[in-house]
Amino acid sequence: MLNVDVMISSLPLYFNGALVTLKLLLAALAAGLIFAIPLAVLRASRNPWASRPVWLFTYIFRGTPLLVQLFLIYYGLAQFAWVRESVVWPMLSSAWFCAMLAFAINTCAYTTEIIAGAITSTNHGEVEAARAMGMSPVTLYRRILLPSALRRSLPAYSNEVIMMLHGTSIASIVTLLDITGAAREVNSRFYLPFEAFITAAAFYLALTFVLVSLFHLAEKRWLVHLAPRT
């Protein structure tokens, strides 16, 4: 029923695609997370001058499709001569960098909201106790708020990571040969849509399963204190 020969012979293309997908995903997540933590601190602050700008950033990047953001960075920026002549052009001319940048900014916006939400929902008793002990704001964040918030962000963050994995599939629309790109090549070369896209779906399912398992282990290690009592 399904043309298994084509599926098997095109596997190298898919494996290369999986590597591209993973590299994009990990780079974007790392960059996004690093910037999200300080941004979340600003977002959770009571000072409107600190939280409002960050709110605007997350509002815009969570309110528009990732596809538009990618096109703006990849095609949109290249429209301007001053961009093309600037020092960042060698990076922006690479499709991989543009995709990674778009994904990183997008995941940063979502992650910022997740961590900020976790910070503001910290048990007020903990904050009072820390203040009563004379902790400075910096120490308060470093010893109490951030570790607790990061742990409680794990479930929502795991969702965000899976969503990002799905998001990387649109990199195929700007010439990158990730898993979806490989599937489109196979489909357009052999006119076998079922074989091409079911193989891609299988790869994504496998990756999703691995990620979900990793987060399960992470929650066992860092979130045991909130697990339901049996």
Next chain:
Amino acid sequence: MLQGFLPSLIEGAGTTLAVAICSLLIAVVLGLFGALMKLSKSRLLRGLATTYTTVIRGVPDLVLMLLIFYGGQLAINEVAPKLGFKDVIDINPFVAGVATIGFIFGAYLTETFRGAMMAIPPGQREAGIAYGMAPGQVFLRIVFPQMVRFAIPGFTNNWLVLVKSTALVSVIGLSDMMNRAGLAAGSTREPFTFYMTAAMLYLLITTVSVLLLRSLEKRYSLGVKVIAL
């Protein structure tokens, strides 16, 4: 500035909204059925629903869309003659896009509705049965109204993601906002202008949606005490 392409973009925005709303209706129906199946006592129904949500949430929207668009029509062509249809049944891109997105978000709404149903105290359902109500009546009169309030935050989230996902139907050729922006960009060589406009139109849709759903949540939360921060 938009070189005459604005009417085309607005038309595209209309298509985007139409796709989003029609998909939502399908997704809500699938979501309610899915949630009920997941909460049912039958292992088979639970298994089916779990497979549905696991597969959909494990595969990117774009891949599913391409699969259903290119593969779905082939399947219908195979099946239709066997059922006695001599003529060709055609699926136009709008129907393909709506069916796909509706099918995908049915899975996400299943989880949202399931969580909302589980948040209702079991005593409510038991009281309904004690009064002699049929299961259907219990659902319509007791479960559903209370479920709405719990479901709204998750539903808002799902709706926003759905609206943004409609951008992908441009890939299967549907003349939505992204497609129109892309064609304008290619014609004028000014991608920034048109994609920025598209971004602002999406932001408009998102903002209006959030405001509407927030007022809906307020209405359904009358009489519920909320912690004051």
Next chain:
Amino acid sequence: MKKTLASALLVLLTSVTLVSAQEAKKLKIGVEGAYPPFSQIGTDGKLKGFDIDIANALCAQMKAQCTMVQQEFDGLIPSLQAKKIDAVIASMSITDERKKVVEFSDKYYHTPARFVGKKGNGFNATVAGMKGKRIGVQRTTTHDRFATETFKESEIVRYAKQDDVFLDLASGRLDAVMVDQVAASQGFLLLPTSKDFAFFGPVYIEPKYFGAGAGIGMRKADTALRDEFNNAIKAIRANGVYKKINDKYFEFDIYGGK
């Protein structure tokens, strides 16, 4: 009972465009809409271009009721096979590879392929000369196939739309583009923003890749439709309708002789 249930379900799930094979010809023509000057979408959102005009002229000649269905180029043949469309009029070249899955009419125009790049780039249009260079092509076109199989030392970058290829050439992401000569000159080189770009290298007409010109694609079984299209093409060549459409866009006859 089962049949009616199943039919009701199918009708619910699909849109109701039952196409009967017996009625006076209703045809769905697949077009691209992103390949000026042959096929593009104007500011009013309507399709226009050489391919569109030819399609309308042929349909008028065949007294058929045609609807244009706009699709991405690499989705046209799958759509044809899936019966979403009945014919493809999208500057699709008649090649042996495509003939394996598609029935073609006679050609309705024939233009060669060329490289486009920055003026004075000094590139040698040979396999060695293009080594390591990034060549942009539109996915699944004859230019894609030709470039992939001939310029093996170069990096072939594929795009869904020809416009996107030109966008990346203009911004410097690509070193060269392999494309149809007319599409390049009308769709890109004549634009004021493209003054730094020009053709380089020879004119490519290898029949193995570029076939015998652009034809109308149909499903393999539709030989009757193919004959109708062939007769219509001959008719509009003879009665001057073709020339009128040709002259609207081009200064020379792009039919390409015979």
